[in-house]
Amino acid sequence: METIFENRIKLFEGNDLFYGIEEKDLESMLKCLGATEKNYKKNTLMIRPGSAISSLGILMEGKAQITRDDEEGNTTIISEIEPGDLFAEAYAAAQVAEVPIGVWAVTPCRVLWIPIDKIITTCSSSCAFHQTLIKNMMKVLAKKNVLMNEKMRLLSCKTIRDKLLTYLRDCKTKSGKEYFFIPFSRKELAEFLSVDRSAMSRELGKLRNEGILECHKNVFKFRK
Amino acid sequence: METIFENRIKLFEGNDLFYGIEEKDLESMLKCLGATEKNYKKNTLMIRPGSAISSLGILMEGKAQITRDDEEGNTTIISEIEPGDLFAEAYAAAQVAEVPIGVWAVTPCRVLWIPIDKIITTCSSSCAFHQTLIKNMMKVLAKKNVLMNEKMRLLSCKTIRDKLLTYLRDCKTKSGKEYFFIPFSRKELAEFLSVDRSAMSRELGKLRNEGILECHKNVFKFRK
DNA sequence: TCATCAACGTTGCATTTGCAACAAAGTGAA
DNA sequence: TTCACTTTGTTGCAAATGCAACGTTGATGA
Numbered sequence: 001m002e003t004i005f006e007n008r009i010k011l012f013e014g015n016d017l018f019y020g021i022e023e024k025d026l027e028s029m030l031k032c033l034g035a036t037e038k039n040y041k042k043n044t045l046m047i048r049p050g051s052a053i054s055s056l057g058i059l060m061e062g063k064a065q066i067t068r069d070d071e072e073g074n075t076t077i078i079s080e081i082e083p084g085d086l087f088a089e090a091y092a093a094a095q096v097a098e099v100p101i102g103v104w105a106v107t108p109c110r111v112l113w114i115p116i117d118k119i120i121t122t123c124s125s126s127c128a129f130h131q132t133l134i135k136n137m138m139k140v141l142a143k144k145n146v147l148m149n150e151k152m153r154l155l156s157c158k159t160i161r162d163k164l165l166t167y168l169r170d171c172k173t174k175s176g177k178e179y180f181f182i183p184f185s186r187k188e189l190a191e192f193l194s195v196d197r198s199a200m201s202r203e204l205g206k207l208r209n210e211g212i213l214e215c216h217k218n219v220f221k222f223r224k
Numbered sequence: 225m226e227t228i229f230e231n232r233i234k235l236f237e238g239n240d241l242f243y244g245i246e247e248k249d250l251e252s253m254l255k256c257l258g259a260t261e262k263n264y265k266k267n268t269l270m271i272r273p274g275s276a277i278s279s280l281g282i283l284m285e286g287k288a289q290i291t292r293d294d295e296e297g298n299t300t301i302i303s304e305i306e307p308g309d310l311f312a313e314a315y316a317a318a319q320v321a322e323v324p325i326g327v328w329a330v331t332p333c334r335v336l337w338i339p340i341d342k343i344i345t346t347c348s349s350s351c352a353f354h355q356t357l358i359k360n361m362m363k364v365l366a367k368k369n370v371l372m373n374e375k376m377r378l379l380s381c382k383t384i385r386d387k388l389l390t391y392l393r394d395c396k397t398k399s400g401k402e403y404f405f406i407p408f409s410r411k412e413l414a415e416f417l418s419v420d421r422s423a424m425s426r427e428l429g430k431l432r433n434e435g436i437l438e439c440h441k442n443v444f445k446f447r448k
Numbered sequence: 449t450c451a452t453c454a455a456c457g458t459t460g461c462a463t464t465t466g467c468a469a470c471a472a473a474g475t476g477a478a
Numbered sequence: 479t480t481c482a483c484t485t486t487g488t489t490g491c492a493a494a495t496g497c498a499a500c501g502t503t504g505a506t507g508a
Contacts, residue, residue, distance in 0.1 A: 017347075017451085033474080055238050071393050089366075090366045090369035090370050090373070091366075091370060092366075093362050093365070093366030093369075094362060094363060094366035094367045094369065094370050095363070096370060100374075120358065120359050120362055121355065121359070131345065134344060134358060134362075135344050135345070137362065138317050138344055138358075138361065138362060138365065139317060139318060140366040141317070141362065141366055141369060141495050142315075142316075142317030142318035142365055142421070142493090143316045143318045144366055144369055145314035145317075145365060145369055145372070146315060146316065146318050146320060147312050148369070148372040148373075148376065149314070149372075150324075151294070151376060152372065152375060152376060152379060154379060154455065155376060155379035155418070156379060156418040156422070158418070158420075158466070158494095159465095159466090159493095159494065159495090160494075160495075161494090166294070171303070185455070185456090185458080186455070186456060186457090187454090187455065194380040194382070195381070195495080195496090196382075196495065196497070197456085198455095198456090198457080198495095198496080198497080198498090199456095199495050199496065199497090200457075200460090201457055201458075201495080202457085202458075202459090202495090202496095204457090205457075245463090256480090284500085287507080293452050359488095382464095382495085382496070383463095383464070383465090383495095383496090384464080384465075385464090409485075409486090410485075410486060410487090411485065411486080413482095418464045419465080419466090419485085420465065420467070422465095422466080422467080422487080422489090423464080423466060423467090424463090424488090425486065425487055425488080426487085426488075427464095427465095428487090429487075
């Protein structure tokens with residue numbers, strides 16, 4: 001029991017949802033929220049496309065993927081979920097009648113499910129933490145919103161060059177330094193920008209040849 | 225006074241933020257929230273890029289635009305705001321230190337500002353509506369989240385054809401009918417999908433010639 | 449050390465796209 | 479109606495892109 005508890009605290013540290021909530025209150029809070037844990041076998045569905053969900057998930061153990069099927073039956077992997085990550089929170093909070101995504105356990109998974117109602121509605125016992133939890137949940141949704149705005153800005157660029165320059169300038173601005181990192185490998189960056197990897201590599205080469213950019217692995221620098 | 229009040233109610237009807245709140249409670253609620261109204265002259269800034277905001281805006285009167293400046297000084301119009309629309313709610317809720325967008329009054333504008341803190345934090349007098357308001361605010365953010373997911377899916381398509389087919393299939397699915405509408409003109413659709421209008425027109429022509437699609441103005445139909 | 453495998457850069461090629469220019473059709477006001 | 483203006487479709491063309499194929503490099507484990 002103690003190990004699971006410790007595990008939770010560590011996991012929740014990287015998680016905005018429980019920011020500012022005292023460790024000692026965590027267990028009672030989860031009980032008050034009606035949170036339940038569930039285990040899933042490898043390669044099983046944790047959220048079925050077309051279903052309605054009323055809880056958000058937090059992956060406690062294992063590795064999961066969010067997928068989406070198109071009309072022709074092709075399945076695309078939208079994102080990967082790692083321990084500590086929240087998932088499906090927007091669909092739960094928006095009370096979507098048929099979620100368009102599926103969530104798969106890639107390895108055996110343990111998931112903590114928290115009914116969204118319980119988060120939104122202040123409980124009768126008026127726990128001290130509930131106010132904080134609501135604030136956090138709002139911030140989680142809002143932050144994701146802001147992030148998606150940024151990403152849509154990238155995806156709206158018409159050329160690979162524009163996508164790259166816009167993204168890299170954002171990175172530079174965020175870091176504030178002349179030499180700055182990107183958190184992606186080349187393959188991941190291409191995927192993130194929704195472009196072909198080789199075409200992106202070609203464009204990076206051009207930018208380097210034209211003296212606009214310097215890059216060594218994940219470190220970049222603009223040359224005026 | 226009465227006219228403004230009537231105006232508010234009508235405006236708020238199309239607005240998810242006040243869903244389920246009794247009309248008679250609106251005025252006292254706004255007072256409790258510390259909402260303030262402000263008028264802006266034509267062509268003035270209502271939110272300055274780089275500033276921090278602590279309130280969300282509701283446009284009561286006039287027409288506004290959200291813009292974004294890139295590093296080279298070019299200004300892009302991101303979206304238009306019409307009476308009744310919420311704006312900047314995500315940046316306010318996420319407590320972004322420097323908003324990357326500007327909001328301009330295109331015509332003279334009247335804006336209702338609601339401090340986000342007051343929405344998030346249950347007030348001491350524990351108004352009956354506050355619970356509802358929090359729930360609504362959460363749903364507003366979550367719904368926008370879901371919508372942006374859909375749009376990112378479109379923008380991630382590699383060809384105009386894929387963007388069109390994906391978008392149109394979504395429309396068909398939502399309507400459930402054989403013949404379905406789209407809420408855009410050709411020009412607007414191209415802008416929405418971030419593609420060149422003439423190239424999109426060309427692609428629509430191909431789809432028609434290949435017998436995949438029928439379209440007359442804003443009514444479409446898939447031919448098997 | 450050697451073998452294996454994934455990540456990365458490079459290149460040729462067919463296709464797609466943006467862009468510009470123009471014509472036809474539709475819209476609204478005088 | 480007529481005129482001015484916007485929307486939409488069409489086309490030529492240069493540039494950008496996806497895709498496939500191949501060689502190099504670097505990391506990992508036997």
